[in-house]
Amino acid sequence: MIDLLESRDKIDKIDMEIVRLFEKRMKICEDVAEYKIATGKKVLDAERERQKLKALRGRAHGEFNQLGIQELFEQIMAISRKRQYQLLTEHGVEDEEKLEMVDFLPLNNVTVVFQGVEGAYSYAAMREYFDDDIKSFHVKTWRDAMEAVVEGKADYGVLPIENSTAGIVAGIYDLLTEYDLNIVGEQIISPRHVLLGLPEASLEDIRCVYSHSQALAQCSKYLEAHPEWRTQEMENTAGSAKKVREDGDITQASIASRQAGELYGLKVLAENICSNDKNATRFVIVSKKPIYVKDANKISVFFELYHESGTLYHMLSHIIYNGLNMTKIESRPIPGKNWQYRFFVDFEGNLQDSAVKNALRGIEAEADRMRILGNY
Ligand SMILES: C=C(O[C@@H]1C=C(C(=O)O)C=C[C@H]1O)C(=O)O
Structure with a gap:
């Protein structure tokens, strides 16, 4: 039988060799960065990377290893770019100040x-x-x-x-x-939503509830318990209170704030109607x-990506690799580009931080479109 310890010993030797070669490669990437700093050439050279991946895949045997080599070198080159962005920041190569x-x-x-x-x-x-x-x-x-x-x-x-x-x-x-x-x-x-009606109305009179879609959603459990009520979306919560007052119809109710009820002379028919009391x-x-x-500590950005596998992963790796704490990510469809998405990401930091500069530099260089929405 093959000896496990012996195999592991061989793997360890190969891994040491990989580490040595990785560091040797990274050293040369630093020289490349120096050239780019001096000449203003961009860090990302997508064509060069495509050619390299093709050539390296061709050296591997079998589909499994070819895919493995592709994944491995995509990572190695992404790390090389991250190091280059760091060097650009360290050398004070500033992107034009946006904010x-x-x-x-x-x-x-x-x-x-x-x-x-x-x-x-x-x-x-x-x-x-x-x-x-x-x-x-x-x-x-x-x-x-x-x-x-x-x-x-x-x-x-x-x-x-x-x-x-x-x-x-x-x-x-x-x-x-x-x-x-x-x-x-x-x-x-x-928001502490309440159900508001005319002063002469009671809960039994209600047939239709008006409010903003968000407030209706926030009170969905309460509304589900009253399946006999219709719901109707309005542009805003206070406007729905105004409507109930103006229509003067005891079958109408509004979901809005207590203050809106006071402003429009409505009575509170029910309180604590939010599904989540920490709403x-x-x-x-x-x-x-x-x-x-200057003491802002949260950054919001959005970016659009080329429709290729792994692009979101690579984009987020700029945040993770630079040790930044991502607090939120959302996606929204891009109008006119079916099934393509725009990503909104929040992370902690200030635009003066080097880690933030490095991450933003990478995202900007590698995304299809990117904008800083603010640092606040
Ligand atoms: C090292 C370079 O910078 C980037 C990283 C590459 C790599 O690690 O092989 C290749 C192309 C560039 O996107 C380079 O331009 O050669």
Whole structure:
């Protein structure tokens, strides 16, 4: 019988040899980086890598080993690029500065836009984030809010991006890729939805419940317990309260905040109706100014990838390899490119950190399209 220890001993010797050759190869890659720093040539040379993979596969025997060699060398070359990005950062080769660091966000004499009507949760988030002396106005849609900021009618916009029960607000993710705005802050608030009706209404009268789709989703368990009620989506929660007041129909109810009920003269018919009592919504604060505050510790980016196997893995490896903590990943379809996706990733860090610079350099060089959405 073959001796296990003897085989392992042989493997160990081969592995030592692989380590020695790997380090020898990496040393030469550092020389390549030096050449690239001096000449401005890009780190990634996709054509060279394709040729190498083809040639190396051809040296291996059998389909299994050919695939193995391909995988192995894809990794080796990805590691070589990561080292080169590090060297570029170490040599102070800066990508053009996309965002400028500031000590504080300018908050004096500013105008803020939010979507919805007064009493909406975006309004509450704005009140929480900004000082009392700001000027504010509201618009009908999220797109209107984005445009108000782009056109300079508002300095900041407040937009809901994620709820801990219902998940992401997909429309906001998509709009962030359409408009060249920058996330400069975030605010989490805990919506406490209540069921609101006319003062003369009681629970037995209700036939139809109006609210924003997110609020309906956040109260889905409560609504499922009332299968006799219809639900109808509206643009925002406070607007649904306004509608119930204006229609004056005792069969209508709204899911909104207690404050919206007070604002529109409605009665609380039921409380604690959220499926998750820790329900919280995260809002982002967007600005046209390409800035970030010096102690910002979260970065949001999005990127699109070539439709090839392993591309997402390679992209995320830039974050992992540089020791950064990824806190979120989402994907959204790319309009007009069926079954292709755009990825949104959040990770901890500040744009001044070398690890962040290295990771972003790699992602930018290797993704189809990439943009930093903000450091906040
Ligand atoms: C080392 C180089 O940089 C990158 C890494 C490669 C490798 O490790 O073989 C090949 C091409 C480049 O994408 C190079 O340009 O030769």
